[in-house]
Amino acid sequence: MYKNTLRALDDYASVNPFTWVYGLGRSLIALGTLITLVLSSPAILFDEQLFGKMSLDSSLENFNIYFLFGFANLTYAYALSIVVLLLVISGVFPRYTGILHWIVTYSFFQSGSIVEGGDQIGSIITMLLIPVTLLDGRKNHWVNAPQANPNYYANFIGRGMLALIALQMAVLYFHAGIEKMYKLDEWKNGTAVYYFFNDPLFGYPAWMHGILGPALTNSYVVTTLTWGTMIFEVILFGSLFMAPQKRKKLIWLALGFHLGIALIFGLVSFFCAMAGGLVLYMIPVETKIPVLRRRRTGISQPATPYEFAQRHAVLEPATA
Numbered sequence: 001m002y003k004n005t006l007r008a009l010d011d012y013a014s015v016n017p018f019t020w021v022y023g024l025g026r027s028l029i030a031l032g033t034l035i036t037l038v039l040s041s042p043a044i045l046f047d048e049q050l051f052g053k054m055s056l057d058s059s060l061e062n063f064n065i066y067f068l069f070g071f072a073n074l075t076y077a078y079a080l081s082i083v084v085l086l087l088v089i090s091g092v093f094p095r096y097t098g099i100l101h102w103i104v105t106y107s108f109f110q111s112g113s114i115v116e117g118g119d120q121i122g123s124i125i126t127m128l129l130i131p132v133t134l135l136d137g138r139k140n141h142w143v144n145a146p147q148a149n150p151n152y153y154a155n156f157i158g159r160g161m162l163a164l165i166a167l168q169m170a171v172l173y174f175h176a177g178i179e180k181m182y183k184l185d186e187w188k189n190g191t192a193v194y195y196f197f198n199d200p201l202f203g204y205p206a207w208m209h210g211i212l213g214p215a216l217t218n219s220y221v222v223t224t225l226t227w228g229t230m231i232f233e234v235i236l237f238g239s240l241f242m243a244p245q246k247r248k249k250l251i252w253l254a255l256g257f258h259l260g261i262a263l264i265f266g267l268v269s270f271f272c273a274m275a276g277g278l279v280l281y282m283i284p285v286e287t288k289i290p291v292l293r294r295r296r297t298g299i300s301q302p303a304t305p306y307e308f309a310q311r312h313a314v315l316e317p318a319t320a
Contacts, residue, residue, distance in 0.1 A: 009156070016147050017132065017158035017285045023091055023141030025279040026101065026129055029122045030088040032272025033105055036119070037082055042074040047113035063103055066111040081108065091141040098133020102126040118270030121172070125277055128165050132158045144289065162280060169281040170240035177233030187230065190223035197264065204264045212264075232257060244284040251282040 036045070051071045052061075061067045069077040081104045087093075088101045105123040109115055135154040138145050147155075186192035194216050197204050204212050215221045236254055239247045255275055262271035 010152070012159060013152040013156040014150065015155065015159060015286055016150065017155060017162055018136045018138060018141075019144050019285050019287075020142050020289050021283050021285050021287055022129070022132060022162060022280060023094070024283075025276040026094075026098075026126065026133075026141070027089045027091065028272050028276030028279060029105070029125060030085045030101060032118055032269035032276070033108060033122055034082065034085040034089070035272065036269045037078060037085070037108075040114075042078055045108075045112045045114050046071065046074060050113050051111065064107040064111055065103060066107050077107075091143075093139060094133045094136045094141045098126075098130050098136075101133075102130055116267060116270055118267065118273035121270075121273045121277060124168065125165055125273075125280070128161055128168065131161050159285070162285065165277070166240065166281045169277045170237045172277075173233045174237035177230045177237065180230050187226060190226045193225040193229070194222045202265055205266070208264065239282065247282050248284065248287070251278055254278050254282070 046066070048071055052067055065080060066074060066077045084097065084100045084104050087097050102123070105119070105126045109119040109123045112119070135151075135158055180187040180192070184192060186195055196202070197212060197216055232253075236250065239250050242250075255278060258271045258274045258278075262268050
């Protein structure tokens with residue numbers, strides 16, 4: 001029993017968590033915040049009357065870059081945030097950009113007057129990623145560097161934090177699916193989607209009326225969408241207990257689900273945050289980087305110089 005436990009821990013710590021997978025996850029989260037900042041001016045996102053009065057803990061205001069610069073100098077905090085987010089997306093030096101990423105997402109969520117669920121999710125996940133980034137010694141998180149001398153302690157901590165993020169995502173979906181049944185009677189009777197989609201402020205855009213207008217008059221469609229949403233969210237929670245390779249197959253359905261929400265309600269930054277969380281939740285860290293394959297046609301593709309040299313390599317006598 002003791003030896004089996006040690007062997008299992010060794011196997012767990014032998015897997016390198018510092019790969020492109022977690023890099024993609026944090027980049028998507030950064031992209032969501034970047035879209036919000038670039039497409040919305042400080043005058044829209046921050047209210048002078050509420051600025052500095054919405055913090056949950058005054059001791060944490062020392063880490064808030066927007067409070068440090070002050071309302072009159074929000075432009076400088078804006079510019080600094082955008083630079084940090086671009087560095088995160090580029091992948092350079094995750095050991096240093098990890099904590100900066102959390103500071104930006106946390107600062108915006110605590111000081112912004114117009115924030116949504118994606119901003120909160122981003123601030124939580126980036127905080128949980130800090131230990132992972134601090135232990136990541138790569139120059140760029142998009143490069144899968146082989147571990148010649150693996151640090152099992154770093155691997156164990158890194159994988160443990162990613163597992164904690166997966167648990168956080170699973171609980172989020174479980175809460176979202178179960179809470180709906182107790183929060184509003186419309187979710188119970190299967191009509192909630194009708195009211196949300198037709199909301200004059202947050203409902204679907206005009207260009208979707210030709211598709212959604214007639215569909216929402218059909219009770220079967222409305223009930224299926226309403227109950228289907230709750231069931232699918234519970235399934236996403238249940239994927240926590242699936243084998244990693246089977247869980248990975250669900251990610252496209254999950255991304256499609258959130259893409260639909262983004263198109264209907266305009267929550268693009270929320271989609272990016274959830275997409276980043278889903279990558280960290282569902283894609284195994286040892287997954288190889290996808291490579292686009294050439295489409296097979298009747299015409300052969302010309303070989304690259306490297307491929308040509310490999311095919312026609314010959315031994316030549318050494319010359320002095």
